[in-house]
Amino acid sequence: MRIDIFGPVHKALRTGLFNVCVELGRCDFENPQELRIALDAQRRTLGYLREHHGLEESFVEPLVRAAAPDVAALNDAQHRAAAVAIDELEWLAAAIESAPADERGDAGRRLVERHDAFLVDYLAHLRHEETAVNEALWARFSDDELAAMRGRLQASIDPARFLEWLEILLPAMNLDERCAMLGGMKRAAPAAAFAAATRVAAAILGSAGWEAVRARAGFDPSRL
Ligand SMILES: [Fe+2]
Numbered sequence: 001m002r003i004d005i006f007g008p009v010h011k012a013l014r015t016g017l018f019n020v021c022v023e024l025g026r027c028d029f030e031n032p033q034e035l036r037i038a039l040d041a042q043r044r045t046l047g048y049l050r051e052h053h054g055l056e057e058s059f060v061e062p063l064v065r066a067a068a069p070d071v072a073a074l075n076d077a078q079h080r081a082a083a084v085a086i087d088e089l090e091w092l093a094a095a096i097e098s099a100p101a102d103e104r105g106d107a108g109r110r111l112v113e114r115h116d117a118f119l120v121d122y123l124a125h126l127r128h129e130e131t132a133v134n135e136a137l138w139a140r141f142s143d144d145e146l147a148a149m150r151g152r153l154q155a156s157i158d159p160a161r162f163l164e165w166l167e168i169l170l171p172a173m174n175l176d177e178r179c180a181m182l183g184g185m186k187r188a189a190p191a192a193a194f195a196a197a198t199r200v201a202a203a204i205l206g207s208a209g210w211e212a213v214r215a216r217a218g219f220d221p222s223r224l
Contacts, residue, residue, distance in 0.1 A: 074128070
């Protein structure tokens with residue numbers, strides 16, 4: 001198995017996007033509380049997407065361009081299309097918020113349609129990265145080189161924000177991926193950063209979920 005720099009984070013993004021699908025789908029757009037819940041979920045997820053694209057463009061894309069320019073060009077086009085769609089989704093959300101309550105229904109239906117259409121396109125983009133882009137990277141770079149790039153990417157994220165990423169990453173990952181991520185942090189990150197990550201993991205996974213990670217990864221409870 002080669003290192004997969006996309007799979008785990010894409011699971012978190014899919015979780016967020018499907019959650020937005022659910023919240024928009026059941027929202028009564030004339031109800032201020034429901035509108036707030038749905039649009040907060042949308043903004044939060046689209047914020048992660050924008051940030052994810054920025055990180056990919058800074059750290060991953062240079063390697064993809066070196067490995068396979070044609071694959072990189074298609075990926076870049078997909079990112080640009082996604083950026084346009086995200087702008088439109090945010091514009092639609094802002095328009096709903098500024099409209100009188102009894103005029104939000106049509107705009108709400110439009111937002112649901114556009115989010116669903118975006119989700120379909122974005123799932124294809126994620127799959128492209130997980131297949132063609134990964135294959136190009138694997139053919140050109142070693143796992144050590146890819147892990148080093150991922151380390152630089154993660155180190156560029158503000159520590160407090162990185163903990164927020166863990167809040168969406170860990171629940172979306174399977175047990176092996178949770179152990180790999182936290183095990184990697186234990187080996188490479190400062191002790192205080194690893195301790196903060198374990199507190200997030202324990203809170204977000206619950207006692208049973210965290211105990212499963214701790215046992216599988218072999219973390220010594222007396223040293224956590
Ligand atoms: Fe991407």
